[in-house]
Amino acid sequence: MANCQRFSDISISERILNSLFLLSIALGYLFSLGQVFFAHQGRDGQPGLSIADIAIAYHGSPEQTRLAAAINGPMAGNLKSPADRIVILDWIASGAGQAVYHAQVAPILRRDCVACHSPASGMNLPSLTSYEQVVILTEADRGASIPSLVRVSHIHLFGIAFILFFVGKLFVLCEIPVWLKRLTIGIPFMSMLTDIFAWYLTRETPEFAYLLVLSGGLMGLSLNFQIILSLYQMWLPEAWAKSLQSRLSVSASRMALISGRIWAKLIRGWHCANSVWKQWLNNEANRRNLVELNKLFLLLADRIKKRLRRGRRLF
Numbered sequence: 001m002a003n004c005q006r007f008s009d010i011s012i013s014e015r016i017l018n019s020l021f022l023l024s025i026a027l028g029y030l031f032s033l034g035q036v037f038f039a040h041q042g043r044d045g046q047p048g049l050s051i052a053d054i055a056i057a058y059h060g061s062p063e064q065t066r067l068a069a070a071i072n073g074p075m076a077g078n079l080k081s082p083a084d085r086i087v088i089l090d091w092i093a094s095g096a097g098q099a100v101y102h103a104q105v106a107p108i109l110r111r112d113c114v115a116c117h118s119p120a121s122g123m124n125l126p127s128l129t130s131y132e133q134v135v136i137l138t139e140a141d142r143g144a145s146i147p148s149l150v151r152v153s154h155i156h157l158f159g160i161a162f163i164l165f166f167v168g169k170l171f172v173l174c175e176i177p178v179w180l181k182r183l184t185i186g187i188p189f190m191s192m193l194t195d196i197f198a199w200y201l202t203r204e205t206p207e208f209a210y211l212l213v214l215s216g217g218l219m220g221l222s223l224n225f226q227i228i229l230s231l232y233q234m235w236l237p238e239a240w241a242k243s244l245q246s247r248l249s250v251s252a253s254r255m256a257l258i259s260g261r262i263w264a265k266l267i268r269g270w271h272c273a274n275s276v277w278k279q280w281l282n283n284e285a286n287r288r289n290l291v292e293l294n295k296l297f298l299l300l301a302d303r304i305k306k307r308l309r310r311g312r313r314l315f
């Protein structure tokens, strides 16, 4: 592959263009972390972002309502007085009656919320201007709806695939061991797909929030690895890039050597154990002991089985 293009072959103007693109993507990534934080933090009632917040965002939480989730989390800052949060939460807990709504809740919403949450704002948000519209948001939180997940999935796939493609296209120009390059090119795409798949799984089963966070994190790590390495090799002296490359390929070959040695040891160990075992079996007394031991085992297994059967009757 002598005629493959590398970063050392491209002009300074191209380097500037590539670098500005990569830096914009890295900055966009930081903002997307901020977006994840502000959209999901506090959903579980605790400040800050946690796995539980992510699980609630996708799976919902039966004892939490959309309105409570919003004022505990992303909308908390819009309430002028923290005491008003308690007023609204108490109203929801008491069954969201109409009388209390008009007496206590409507004035708060009118003051702090309807500037955005009304048809007049043109923001296409749930309207908070009438009892009927607000009460819908006090039903149990069932998490993300399938139509909204489908909408975000298509936006994500179309948008992020482009980002990964162009960043990967530049990353291909790096000088690194080919096994590492092939691996690093595949990982962001795989983790993007796993991430999106995990949204739907988390909607059904909240524990999949771990998979969701793990694959999202892996995508971020591999994408930023590509960006940083590309910037490094584009601008830093070639000698440094070469030394990094040789160090990486040395460690790869060393890894192959070590794993080969471990295999050889394992196989030798197996043969050795096998021959010791055969010698041991050749002895008449040993064989008799083995038969006794076997009987003992059967007896023990029988006892355990009986104990378990008795236990099952207890439950």
Ligand code: HEC
Binding pocket: 039, 066, 067, 070, 071, 074, 075, 078, 079, 109, 112, 113, 114, 115, 116, 117, 125, 126, 137
């Ligand atoms: C500055 C504009 C603004 C104000 C003021 C505002 N919101 Fe929001 N609200 C938004 C936006 C934008 C979203 C959608 C983004 C999101 O979900 O984070 C939203 C989302 C919501 C949702 C989630 C709807 C859903 O789909 O589950 C609820 C509930 C909500 N707000 C309630 C409130 C309440 C209650 C107040 C008053 C304390 C309030 N908002 C004040 C802009 C606002």
